Amino acid sequence: MAETLIVSQTADRSAVYREIAPQIAAIIDGERDITANLANIAAAIKQAFGFFWVGFYVEKEGELVVGPFQGPIACSRIAFGKGVCGTAFSTREVQIVPDVDKFPRHIACASESRSEIVVPIFSPSGDVWGVLDVDSDKLNDLNDEDAAGLQAIVRIFEKKLSEELF
Numbered sequence: 001m002a003e004t005l006i007v008s009q010t011a012d013r014s015a016v017y018r019e020i021a022p023q024i025a026a027i028i029d030g031e032r033d034i035t036a037n038l039a040n041i042a043a044a045i046k047q048a049f050g051f052f053w054v055g056f057y058v059e060k061e062g063e064l065v066v067g068p069f070q071g072p073i074a075c076s077r078i079a080f081g082k083g084v085c086g087t088a089f090s091t092r093e094v095q096i097v098p099d100v101d102k103f104p105r106h107i108a109c110a111s112e113s114r115s116e117i118v119v120p121i122f123s124p125s126g127d128v129w130g131v132l133d134v135d136s137d138k139l140n141d142l143n144d145e146d147a148a149g150l151q152a153i154v155r156i157f158e159k160k161l162s163e164e165l166f
């Protein structure tokens with residue numbers, strides 16, 4: 001496995017998502033450990049874009065528990081329906097929050113977080129398995145372009161879920 005991520009210096013985020021997706025696929029292709037794969041996916045997204053916080057919350061015993069992430073320490077557990085993450089989990093839909101202060105249920109794990117996107121991850125049975133959460137310290141920093149790019153990365157991970165081990 002190549003341990004180097006190639007990222008072009010461009011403001012074209014879609015181009016960077018297109019560039020890193022196959023590299024992420026290659027990184028996780030030969031690895032069956034779920035924690036290893038989630039950790040490298042979070043690191044690749046953080047390295048490519050420099051977002052404030054990138055990571056995963058995974059459904060466990062009726063709530064969301066933080067998984068591998070890059071960034072400052074975060075809330076360990078989030079109830080379904082609470083926060084942006086819990087809302088993405090309960091609605092099964094991508095949540096884009098341009099201004100977290102205007103999202104009534106937002107959970108402020110870090111005051112620097114200003115905008116946020118959360119993408120649900122589906123298990124092979126069709127249940128929501130967890131979420132990918134990306135936080136920015138800039139207002140209105142995450143949009144449909146990020147939704148498409150992050151969903152493409154999540155789809156790569158979902159394909160592997162049935163064969164992975166914790």
Ligand code: SME
Nearest residue numbers: 074083084085106107109
């Ligand atoms: N802000 C999130 C909580 C998780 S973190 O910010 C890392 C939310 O409202 O779901």
